[in-house]
Amino acid sequence: MFIDEVEIYVKAGNGGNGAVSFRREKYIPDGGPDGGDGGNGGDVIIQAIDHIHGLADFNRTKRFLAEDGQNGMSKKMHGRNSVDTVLNVPFGTQIFQKDELLFDLTHQNDRVVLLKGGKGGWGNQHFATSIKQAPKWAKSGMRGESAKIKLVLKMIADVGLIGLPNAGKSTLISTITNARPKIANYPFTTLEPNLGTFISDDKRLIIADIPGLIAGAHEGRGLGIKFLKHIERTKLLVHLIDSSSSDPLSDYKTIRTELGDFSKKLLKKKEIVVLSKIDLISTERLAEIEKQFKTKKIVLVPVSIATNLGLKQLTDKIKSKSSL
Ligand SMILES: Nc1nc2c(ncn2[C@@H]2O[C@H](COP(=O)(O)OP(=O)(O)OP(=O)(O)O)[C@@H](O)[C@H]2O)c(=O)[nH]1
Ligand SMILES: [Mg+2]
The missing domain is CATH 2.70.210.12 (GTP1/OBG domain)
Incomplete structure (x- = not known):
């Protein structure tokens, strides 16, 4: 344990x-x-x-x-x-x-x-x-x-991966780092934080994957917020949102609310908002979701790990944002 x-x-x-x-x-x-x-x-x-x-x-x-x-x-x-x-x-x-x-x-x-x-x-x-x-x-x-x-x-990591359960966090960390956490198509696959090292050119970043959060996590729902302390020391949060969800923007807000209830400092951290699994949606739906987020001044990074789409853009962004 x-x-x-x-x-x-x-x-x-x-x-x-x-x-x-x-x-x-x-x-x-x-x-x-x-x-x-x-x-x-x-x-x-x-x-x-x-x-x-x-x-x-x-x-x-x-x-x-x-x-x-x-x-x-x-x-x-x-x-x-x-x-x-x-x-x-x-x-x-x-x-x-x-x-x-x-x-x-x-x-x-x-x-x-x-x-x-x-x-x-x-x-x-x-x-x-x-x-x-x-x-x-x-x-x-x-x-x-x-x-x-x-x-x-409180783990020492440069980047923290957050999102609802099943958003694809562990899939991402296992693709871009040496970490090999369990991945499965059901919520709460990850039960404890994992660290992985991302290496590219001269850069070496420690990335932390933590168990998924749900609404009410700060009151102990799901696995609660006790794992959030492991991303407290990161410089950058990468927030994954499942594009096949019925309401991605509301998913985003759910997680932000839980972060804020844990510590206002987490809300002030730099973040990259990733729209995951875009192989599962149409280009029209993608445009629609991007528009929704744009009204909140949020630029999405659309990614599909299944088809290797957008992954390079994401890792470049992680590299540049974590060094600023
Ligand atoms: N189609 C598709 N499926 C994906 C993609 N990325 C991840 N998945 C699938 O989504 C499911 C959940 O992935 P995980 O990486 O376990 O999700 P998680 O966010 O770590 O989930 P928790 O640990 O429960 O919080 C798995 O069945 C993955 O294979 C993608 O780009 N496309
Ligand atoms: Mg996981």
């Missing part, structure tokens, strides 16, 4: 305690203090990498405790520092604590030390003075920090 929001508990390791110990050797009856220091506790580190799809790993395990440092030992032996705990997340993951955004890992290999491990305590060897030559105390290790955090994945 695709998971894009999880709450987890993380704790850095405690520092090891310093040791209280005295040198014991043959013929040296009163050896000095020789308690070693405790090792440091492990940090909790979060690192963004590119080959994970979603946050499902964190849905299975929800507690991540870094190792504690080892206690100090006699003969001034230092306890071992423990290894850090590294949590791998997909890039595009944001880290929240009580609704406050702490970190936003937008790039591959971004890495943050979320929690510091506790420092190891000093052994009694450090506490000897000229008047107190045999201190019987040492310092305890510091406790590692802990926190409840929320991880939220």
Whole structure:
């Protein structure tokens, strides 16, 4: 299952305690203090990498405790520092604590030390003075920090594909990128977002295909609007409208309403409006639909993937609009 929001508990390791110990050797009856220091506790580190799809790993395990440092030992032996705990997340993951955004890992290999491990305590060897030559105390290790955090994945894509179910979004992404999502002639084929890379000349664009929206999606109808966060960071929206629909203009407005109910910012994004599947309609009907949209000052890009019509015009437009 695709998971894009999880709450987890993380704790850095405690520092090891310093040791209280005295040198014991043959013929040296009163050896000095020789308690070693405790090792440091492990940090909790979060690192963004590119080959994970979603946050499902964190849905299975929800507690991540870094190792504690080892206690100090006699003969001034230092306890071992423990290894850090590294949590791998997909890039595009944001880290929240009580609704406050702490970190936003937008790039591959971004890495943050979320929690510091506790420092190891000093052994009694450090506490000897000229008047107190045999201190019987040492310092305890510091406790590692802990926190409840929320991880939220907002995919990083340049272009977002939107539209009603069955409009042809997945067909488009599978034609122009390396993504191979399921395609079928019924609504709600796509159940989770897909990313694909479009490569042309010197340009490389990440395109996101998200599940179809329907009227009332913001109230949870259909698959709802929860996937819209994955197009929040795109520069450009490509809105697909099925030309064989009885009322394409109303389909367009339905989606715009849902976008606006999710976030007004989505309405301000640049968009390309694509009229899909034009092999299914007559040229007269095409002219009629184009006229309707023109009254709203919307220029359509008519496309048929079935007959390869208009695809070049569309990809050229995607390239130019996404670089402006
Ligand atoms: N005739 C024709 N059919 C097309 C064209 N493009 C897509 N289709 C068909 O339309 C149907 C829906 O396509 P999808 O790509 O799965 O649609 P979607 O928008 O991803 O749908 P959801 O994932 O449910 O939101 C499939 O049967 C496709 O084969 C086209 O240019 N012409
Ligand atoms: Mg789809």
